[in-house]
Amino acid sequence: MNLKRIGNQTVTFENPPVILSSYSVAGPKEGQGPLGKTFSKVWPDTINGNKSWEVAESKMLEEALQGALKQSNLQQSEIDFMLAGDLLNQIISSNFAARTMGFPFIGIFGACSTMALSMAIGSMLIDGQFARNVLVGVSSHHDTAERQFRLPTEHGSQRPMSAQWTVTGAGSVVLAQSGKGPRITAATIGRVLDYGEKDVNNMGAAMAPAVSDTILNHLQDFNRKPADYDLIVTGDLGNVGLQLSKEILKRSGIEMANQFNDCGVLIFDPASQDVHSGGSGCACSSIVFAGDIMQKLISGQYQRVLLVGSGSLHSPTSALQGESIPCIGHAVVIEA
């Protein structure tokens, strides 16, 4: 049997799945940022009338899923799988959204890499002929993440400059066997790397090696160079991690130019929005992708984009037990 693989870690598609539609819901802070106008919808506050932030996050994900589904013009019965994940314990935002949506559901955990990972798996399920259409969605929420991963939100403790700000939002795409839209042409599934970083307020430094490893393997597998992409965008290393990743890749002989950027860097304005190293959370790369990047792929400004989801795979328990942070990067190639 022929394998749809190239090099060591990359899969390619015989009939590259189409991104039929995308939808992004953002929190108010994200709406005020430089990409504010690219989001499908901006919530006025982070709870939006729900009884808890956790319920709000799940509802936000539902809105994104419903939005992408509606824009795809597909019927409910045409969606064969829904793939979703988030940062909350037992991915409850996704589970509760899946309950409402009613589709056969596959729960994914890849921390902040979940959007790229789910798009990769969804594409394999479609090109493998197991689905006509797959609905993908991920979410994160500043207030749910803050109290789960860090400190009580009322605490108001000072964050170090290397810390990132969890994005409140939800992004969704509909992947399809056929139709009109940008196509996912390949994916590189990452390995877990851990260089011993233990500071959960410096996840950019923790994630940089794994993300750089995936980028390096991806380029080697295809024998491509960074200039073969209009944009190589990580999601989300933040300022600290992006600089480190550039440095790591440079030492491996890969010179990243201006087309190398990070969703966590792009989503907030460093001058007016106090987020230190940038944005993070599953929603960060998903709403930057579902909004700005999709729009530029459709307009033709981008011909080929490499979206590299980055995941920090620790838990508060593992951190308290003194473990370092295992990390991963998953990449998908999207072509106009």
Place this chain on the structure above:
Amino acid sequence: MNLKRIGNQTVTFENPPVILSSYSVAGPKEGQGPLGKTFSKVWPDTINGNKSWEVAESKMLEEALQGALKQSNLQQSEIDFMLAGDLLNQIISSNFAARTMGFPFIGIFGACSTMALSMAIGSMLIDGQFARNVLVGVSSHHDTAERQFRLPTEHGSQRPMSAQWTVTGAGSVVLAQSGKGPRITAATIGRVLDYGEKDVNNMGAAMAPAVSDTILNHLQDFNRKPADYDLIVTGDLGNVGLQLSKEILKRSGIEMANQFNDCGVLIFDPASQDVHSGGSGCACSSIVFAGDIMQKLISGQYQRVLLVGSGSLHSPTSALQGESIPCIGHAVVIEA
């Protein structure tokens, strides 16, 4: 393009993936149970010299993964993906095991349905021609789950009779494009159902509707009856859930006979082991499958088995916020 689907929710395989090998590691209580002799390895205690139960769980998973890999006679370089998941927040047992194993890693969350779900996805990745071989593994640990989901382990609080006992263990299989062994011929991916059960000490009742829905859809998709299987085994409804599921299926016109059982019921001896409604946890169905069921498939005692993983998709946070328990069932067909 031809679709490898039948009915509404079931996928079938053109070249059904082979289960090349399986390996199960069990805790001491599980080792003393009726299936004790079927496990590849039994730990003398639940910590086995590790510094915490969480580290022990991850090491147990590593042992299972290494065991299955060794028995498959494959080289490290022949494994294209590792799929794993567990019950802990941010699936840390799997993430840390993936760090050691070094394979391209896909993290799955399906609560106690994770083994069946991972086997389904792994089979799709292989039959879709994206992988030659896939390593699948899941774990759970009584002591890590107890303190995360319920009460401090030192507390010694009384458990209601409907409660299940989280199995300490880890199960792993190697799925392959070709080779000798039982084959995965189909999979039915479940939908999230929630009939309003809020009692986290009665997960069998919460899960029964979703599991019954998947069994019903599976049988309808294939136009099969229960007698077409030597074993239809859920993992893990426990005694309460199994009875409820029989009742639900009966009302839907499906009479389940003696071949309908549950991994949580099979793994402990109700007379001598005080577990109330039975076992639970990702490990429960995975070590019953990797041990007893695989052995009976290889010996020819079973020709066709339906393994129905059942997942209770709540979190302690959602339960404390008064939400009911969303549940799911995923089924895989294994044939000798």
